[in-house]
Amino acid sequence: MKPLHWLALAALAVLLPWLPGLPLFWVSLACQIGISAIIATGLVVLTGVAGMTSFAQASLMGIGAYATAVLSTNYGLSPWLGLPAALMASLVVALAMGAVTLRLSGHYLALGTIAWSVSLYYLYANLDILGRNDGISGIPPLSIAGWRLIDIRASAVVIGLGLVGAMLTTRHLLDSRWGRAMRALRGGAVAAASVGVELGQARMLAFVYAAVLAGFAGWLFAHLQRAVNPTPFGLVAGIQYLLMAVVGGAAHLPGALLGAILVVLVNNALQDWLPHLVGPGVNAETVVFGLALVLMLQAAPTGLWPLLARKSKPRHHDVTAAALPRTLMPAQGGVALQAINLQRRFGGLVAVADLSFTLYQGELLGLIGPNGAGKSTSFNLLSGVTQPNHGRVELGGRDMTGSSPQDMARCGIARSFQHAKLVQSLTVIENVALGTHLRGAASPVAAVLRRDRAEEARIFAEAAIQLERCGLADLADASATELALGQQRIVEIARALAAGPSVLLLDEPAAGLRHAEKQALAALLRQLRAEGMAILLVEHDMEFVMSLADRLVVMDFGTVIAEGRPQDVRRNPAVIEAYLGGVA
Amino acid sequence: MSLLDAQNISVAYRGVRAVEGVSIAVQQGEIASVIGPNGAGKTSLLAALMGLIPSQGRVMFDGHDISHLPTEARVERGLALVPESRDLFATMTVRENLMLGAYRHRGEGAAKRRNGMEEAFDLFPRLRERAEQLAGTLSGGERQMLAMGRALMGRPRLLMLDEPSLGLAPLIVRDIFRTIATLREKGVSVLLVEQNARAALALSTHASVLENGSVTLAGDSAALAADQRVTELYLGAAH
Amino acid sequence: MMDTSTLLALVQDGVVNGAIYALLALALVLVFAVTRTIFIPVGEIVSFAALTYAGLDGKTTPPVLALTMGLGLVAFLRGAVKARGRALMILALETLGLPATVTAIVMAVVPMQLGIVANAAIAILCVAPLAPLLYRIAFAPLAEASVLVLLIASVGAHLALSGLGLLVFGPEGARGDAFSDAVLEMGPIILPGQAIWVLAATLATMIGLWAFFRFTLAGAALRATAINRRGARLVGIATDQAGLHAFWLAGLIAAVSGVLIAPLTTIYYDGGFLIGLKGFVAAIVGGLVSYPLAALAAIAVGILESFAAFQASAFKEVIVFAGIIPVLLWRSLRHVSVEDEE
Structure with a gap:
């Protein structure tokens, strides 16, 4: 969406509530929808983008609501001062929660948020300062220059503007280097780590951002309702917000609003009609919502928005800016990467028994x-994904044994993967741009405030250059999933090059390529070698690797069985035996 | 045909x-x-x-x-497949793995299952020595034997x-x-x-x-x- | 300061509750290992069984039977979309025939007033089939989905079932008759009969489960499915059948727990959720795979809860559930991986 569209949305939020003849009840429903949609927007980032599930968003909303409620009643502070307090409180609580919870993976994390939700609920219901089960009433409404926004239509304007703001900042965040890093958490975490993305930071960012939006919604809620109690901040409410995101389509920003609209309206209709059907005192809407959640997951796991909306046009990026400064390549012929007696066992199986070799700058070594x-285990040992049981890895003479993939990336290693690990929700050029993560500097706050545009332009110019080099320039705006597997591997090379490495580890880059594509790849690798890049190549296509490599290292049973020039290696009896096998 | x-x-x-x-x-x-x-x-x-x-x-x-x-x-x-990944039941014993291999003949008596097990042991004597060992502790070769033995138990x-x-x-x-x-x-x-x-x-x-x-x-x-x-x-x- | 007798009473209380959490933890570990589903609605099974047991007065038919038959019908319709021929017959038998048979038996037996043990059996019979029916409706169609999707579906099923619980049982709580009024005195320890029943039934269930897994082919097939799904399919085990069996066992265990807990405390339609969650805490300590660890942890949770209730009753739940966080942390630190999550 263009800036003009956002302005139009904001104008709509200001004007719509005052539409003559609009029943006030509808306005109050719209307020509910707006507040819910803000929380669901946070869940789009957390669940849809970063792949983490939280049942605790309602409880985090409670943090914001109670913060402003206590300050504005007990201490008589202006509700406007309650806003930074609410945001701060939810941020601090989220940081604390995240610090102990976010290391959890997958379903453990989701269970952890259930535990948080139940704990916070009982905390709200039992703390004297929060009014225990009765909560806090008499919260002042917002006021502008002495005008108290008691009219629900005025509140609707504030909430509407708040929602537009939340969606705009979310869009900004998602379109930044941090947005790419968060998207990579889903399906591309190992690849993101290999170009230096600190996964923990990206996870925390998504979690805190969603929590701050929930806290913001809580602040709006407290001054709209002018009373708070624990009920709307319990687990059931948390499930409802998740339902909104799932129904609307958790991976899509408009899905949050769509889901909020549907769930609030259906909830309202159910509360009107169900008592007539099943008698009063039965909260049958929970039955309907529970079933709806299950059926949604079975019938449309990606939510309704993708079904309703046309396939969105791929994001297009301007690539005319100056590219990032080039990184300096170490001197030709110097020692680049050294494996010294590497060993790795998995349980009783020895995957790598004893691996030693040296790779020089400007050399192409075939493994x-x-x-x-x-x-493949060797590759993981060399790039920090797996740690060796024995032996050392040295990079340019520096001992790197035990380093994380991120540290390896910082020191100039970049790699591709045997099973291409592209981020499916990013376009081809965005996947390549992910590779520049360490070369960018913009903070998440800068991204939200749109202060990262100049840097982003340079990043995309750099990504375009690398794509061009790899011969995929015309696929820049394609979705990563549309590519053939062979092309996906080439995108991985472009991503690795975008990191500005001095050592390149390539795992079967030629697999799945057609003949002409293989030749283009060979030409690219020769050019990189001429520039001084050190390249380690694992390859099964013998013709490809024999014609390209300066030297070969042949492994079998986890040890080096031969090493030398290609023409010598292919006559080596041990190598022939290893490949064709002995006759039984 | x-x-x-x-x-x-x-x-x-x-x-x-x-x-x-x-x-x-x-x-x-x-x-x-x-x-x-x-x-x-x-x-x-x-x-x-x-x-x-x-x-x-x-x-x-x-x-x-x-x-x-x-x-x-x-x-x-x-039809039986011994996959490249072997797919053994790692925390069960060799004997239990073999017994489950005969799952498709579960209607048959225990005596017949024991016979099948003896045949598998005759084919792979190493497995007999390891009968009460957990499959996950076997060496690579023994795992392959067990995977084959398990598949053969289904005749x-x-x-x-x-x-x-x-x-x-x-x-x-x-x-x-x-x-x-x-x-x-x-x-x-x-x-x-x-x-x-x-x-x-x-x-x-x-x-x-x-x-x-x-x-x-x-x-x-x-x-x-x-x-x-x-x-x-x-x-x-x-x- | 608390004196020794208070201390002993608290420990004893904790162990008795912990035993029930242990049963639930076993059910949860079993279901997760076989189907990768985190079975949140286990709590509803507990409260429904407790309320059904408490509500047996020798006259009225247990209202939960309407729910069992209703879910059966839904499960039939859900399954009939795909099933044909023999499979359809089996489906009809299990989803329509079985609940109808249970209803007929229960309606015949209830007026006989055969006593407390028979009542317990009736309650278990009425409620346990809910678990496999839920599996057919909610989880079997998602068999290939991620653990996370299954968890969200599980939460949805919990929500729906707890709403139905209110419809069926109403908002009032109930407490069942104790199995025995006897009291066993051993020095400073005073064990009420119900506590002995709970401990004995827990022990019996655990031994029964162990024997099932250890000595029967069906048990071995369940274990095999839990260890390696592909391997299980390759020897001819139908994994959806294994899932169904796991849910059957879980339903039975949860219903037994419900009947055991009914005389100990007043249970409401939604009370099982918190009880189930405590079973979770224990199951998670065992990493959702280890039965002995989970059972031990359950006892620890029971004792922690009973001390928390004594020292700071208002914050009892906060203490118990916040207690899960360090456990989760410990678990995830023990298994460090940078695997991609989907």
Whole structure:
């Protein structure tokens, strides 16, 4: 959406509530929808984008609501001062919760949020300062220059503007280097780590951002209702917000609003009609919502928005800016990467028994061997994904044993993966831009405030250059999922190059490529080698690797069985035996 | 009539075809082999024949169309697969793994199951020594023996083996291949998928060469063994 | 300061409650290991069984039977979309025939007033089938989905079932008759009969489960499915059948727990949720895979809860549930991985 569209939305939020003849009840429903949609927007970032599920958003909303309620009643502070307090309180609580919870993976995290939700609920219901089960009443309404916004239509304007603001900042955040990092958490975490993304930071960012939006919604809620009690901040409410995101389509920003509208309206209709059907005193809407959630997951796991909306046009990026400054390549012929007696066991299985070799700057070294020889494990050892049981990894003479993939990336290693790990929700060029993560500096706050545009332009110019080099310039705006597997591997090379490395580890880059594509890839690798890049190549296509490599290291049973020039290696009896097998 | 007759099998993964229009047949009582380099689609082909992954094409087994049956129903009919990943029950004992191999004969008495177990132990004496050990603590070769033993406990009509030599020391590979040869004498048909081309061709009657998801060569194993193109496939063309 | 007798009473209370959490933890571990579903509605099964047991007065038919038959019908319709021939027959038998048979038996037996043990059996019979029916409706169609999606579906099922609970049982709580009024005195320890029943039944259930897993082929098939799904399919085990069996066992265990807890405390339609969550805390300590660890942790949760209730009753739940967080943390630190999550 263009800035003009956002302005139009804001104008709509200001004007719509005053439409003559609009029943006030509808306005109050709209207020509910707006507040819910803000929380659901946070869930889009947390669940849809970053792949983490939280049942605790209602409880985090309570933090914001209680913060402003206590300050404006007990201490008589202006509700406007309650806003930073509410945001701050939810931020601090989220940081604390995140610090102990976010290391959890997948369903453990979701269970953790259930535990938080139940704990916070009982805390709200039992703390004297929060009014225990009765809560806090007599909260003042918002006021502007002495005008108290008691009219629900005035509140609707504030809430509407708040929602537009929340969606705008979310859009900004998602379109930044941090947005790419968060998207990578879903399905591309290992790849993101290999270009230096600190996964923990990205997870925390998503969690805190969603919590702050929930706190913001809580602040709006407290001054709209002018009373708070624990009920709307319990687990059931938390489930409802998640339902909104799932129904609308958790991966899509408009889905949050769509989901909020549907759930609030259906809830309202159910509360009107169900008592007539099943008698009073029965909260049958929970039955309907529970079933709806289950059925949604079975019938439309991606939510309604993708079904309703046309397939959105891929984001297009301007690539005319100056690219990022080039990184300096170490001197040709110097020692780049050294493996010294590396060993790695998995349980009783020895994947790598003893691996030693040296890779020089400006050299292309082929690592070959039959299936199961330990090549992929070796790659993981060299790039910090797996730690060796024995032995050392040295990079430019520096001992890097035990370093994380992020540290390896910082020191100039970049790699591709045997099973291409592209982020499916990003376009091709955005996947390549993810590679520049360490070369950018914009903070999440800068991203939200749109202060990162100049840097972003340079990042995309850089990504475009690398794509061009790899021959995929015309696919820049395609979705990563549309590519053939062979092309996905090439995008991985472009992503690795975008990190500005001096050592490149490539895991079967030629697999799945057609003949002409292989030749183009070979030309690219020769050019990189001429520039001084150190390249380690695992490859099964013998013709490809034999014609390209300066030297070969042949592995079998986790050890090096031969090493030398390609023409010598292919005559080596041990190598022939390893590949074709002995006759039983 | 062939025991297994798979026609025009295709497997697509994320829009990319891993196997494209492959037809393959196994006669009753023979060993047939599929050879080819890494990534040629061998494992996907077996998974498709076993119903583990969705695929197109028609799979006839013993004259019946089993294309739409789930894996367990194919097992019921006498098809068995020893996958490359072995898929043992790691925290169960060797004996329990073997016992579960006979799951499709669960209606039979315990005595018959014990007989089957003795046969498996005779075939792989190492397993008898390890009977009460957990499968997860076995060495690579023993795991392969257990995986084969477990599959044989179901008394399959066709045994499909995916890279039985993978990652194993040459001496153990020799033992495994000897065992496969004895299976034929017992009337079990075998489909052997191997990258160890020489051993596979020496053992089988018919063979197919799989490259980039398609069969590029097929025919008599002895003839293929002499074919220059097979060598090139593995070590690259000479320059 | 608390004196020894208070201390002993608290520990004893904790162990008795902990035993029930242990049963639930076993059910949860079982269901998760076989189907990867975190079975949140286990709590509803507990409260429905407790309320059904407490409501048996020798005259009225248990109202929960309407729910069992209703869910059966839904499960039938859900399954009939796909099933044909023999499979449809089996489906009809299990989803329509079985609940109808249970109803007929219960309606015949209730007026006989056969006593407390028979009442317990009736309550278990009425409620346990809810678990496999839920599996057919909510979880089997999602068998290939991620753990996270299954968890969200599970929360949805919990919500729906608890709403139905209110409809069926009303908002009032109930307390069941104790199985025995006897009191066993051993020095400073005074064990009421119900506590002995709980401990004995827990022990019996655990031994029964152990024997089932250890000595029967069906038990071994369940374990095999839990260890390696693909391996299980390759030996001919139908994994959806295994899932159904796991849910059956979980339903039975949860219903037994409900009947056991009914005389100990007043149970409301939604009270099982918190009880179930405590079972979770324990199950998670066991990493959702280890039965012995989970059972031990359940006892610890019971004792923690009973001390928390004594020292700071208002914050009892906060203490117990906040207690799960360090446990989760410990679990995830023990298993460090950078695997991609989907």
